[in-house]
Amino acid sequence: MTAVSAAQSQQVDPDELVARLRTHARSYHSLHPFHIAMNEGTLTPDQIRGWVANRFYYQENIPIKDAAILSNCPDTTVRRRWIKRIVDHDGLEGTEGGIEAWLRLGEACGLTRDEIVDHTHLVPGVRFACDAYVTFARTQPWTIAVASSLTELFAPDLMAERLAAFEKYYTWIEPDGLEYFRNRLFQAPRDSEHALEVVTEHCTTPELADAAEAALSFKCDVLWSMMDAIEGAYGG
Amino acid sequence: MTAVSAAQSQQVDPDELVARLRTHARSYHSLHPFHIAMNEGTLTPDQIRGWVANRFYYQENIPIKDAAILSNCPDTTVRRRWIKRIVDHDGLEGTEGGIEAWLRLGEACGLTRDEIVDHTHLVPGVRFACDAYVTFARTQPWTIAVASSLTELFAPDLMAERLAAFEKYYTWIEPDGLEYFRNRLFQAPRDSEHALEVVTEHCTTPELADAAEAALSFKCDVLWSMMDAIEGAYGG
Secondary structure (H helix, E strand, C coil): CCHHHHHHHCCCCHHHHHHHHHHHHHHCHHHCHHHHHHHHCCCCHHHHHHHHHHHHHHHHHHHHHHHHHHHHCCCHHHHHHHHHHHHHHHCCCCCCCHHHHHHHHHHHCCCCHHHHHCCCCCCHHHHHHHHHHHHHHHHCCHHHHHHHHHHHHCHHHHHHHHHHHHHHHCCCCCHHHHHHHHHHHHHHHHHHHHHHHHHHHHCCCHHHHHHHHHHHHHHHHHHHHHHHHHHHHHCC | CCHHHHHHHCCCCHHHHHHHHHHHHHHCHHHCHHHHHHHHCCCCHHHHHHHHHHHHHHHHHHHHHHHHHHHHCCCHHHHHHHHHHHHHHHCCCCCCCHHHHHHHHHHHCCCCHHHHHCCCCCCHHHHHHHHHHHHHHHHCCHHHHHHHHHHHHCHHHHHHHHHHHHHHHCCCCCHHHHHHHHHHHHHHHHHHHHHHHHHHHHCCCHHHHHHHHHHHHHHHHHHHHHHHHHHHHHCC
16 A cells, blocks of 8 residues: 555544634634724724625625536535525525625615616725636535635634624614625535535545635635735725 | 627527527437437447436536536526526435436336446447547537537427427337326526527627527537447447
């Protein structure tokens, strides 16, 4: 048995892998100064609008990213669950999804629908980071692309904190506009649970476990880099 | 104005484009000798089983192909309709889709589920043709990939003929196994109607209209080449 095949046959303990993945909460963008300021209620309306307008590009690209994973995934059972993410964002005919909910958030903040959709305020660094995420999903093995979605493990805490902050400090925003955050409170845990199942089932060798961890680290960098670019454009 | 931009500004009449696309019925695999024999009721059980087992590889790849189109499509409204194709084939949690229906057809023909899923009978030429179709959808502009799906314009006639032939000549096949063909009788017209809308809306220059027609011609080649490979392996 060669060193490589010996290493490959060595199984990774799923609980240990989950614990390793969870440590990446330390690099989650909730700790970015701009996010801390947001949740402390000290951002100006212009800063909030800048964040909402820029973050829309991320929202827009989520179903594109998830369809890329779907297209690389040969497992029908996984696809049947993964496709819900696309429906959550795009909606179905006659229903509205997350992209529409985000546009409403933008309108509630005083942006027009056109200036959001036309990327009037989109900062290059945000575009590059989101495009890098889509490229990652298109070109990496699907299980590793799934691992990159695991920032959702950390999302519910941030979302709950953000929702409370918006309701308390940014009362100039129409409360109906916050529906997107409310939906993600239950969607994100369901999604991350599925992604964790996939990753722990498939990433059973040290090499694949390392790749899964690197994917999550990369995704933390994507989100952090977006915050840097937004802070650079709108001030910290 | 350069020659190129003059040509690009020249609009293509949608009805004329549809008429041009429809002429490709002449290259549809319904005219392949193997298909003609199938619908005349002269194929042996081994030939039918060979076709069903090989065609499964095509069925399996349809949602992969459609997810690739979804992932390349920036238009939420189109995605909301296109995603139904994936659900039709994969099903949702707790429901069965076209892939499962095709497996049941295989079982009704006397194949085991395992020998279908494991590609025991898969002929290289069928694999190459289906893989070429998926690569086309991944790499071509999404509107051109949509045009390649337009063999669905010709599918309902073939499907109705095939269903009648199976019920009349191949009575050794359990009738429940024919559900896939029945479903496609209404799914294919709905799907091709949407694809035609997309193609006529987007392929408005002579260059794009030519590319759409070439895409449909390519797809006819994919299906025809599959029949050649199956005929080569199982006899005509």
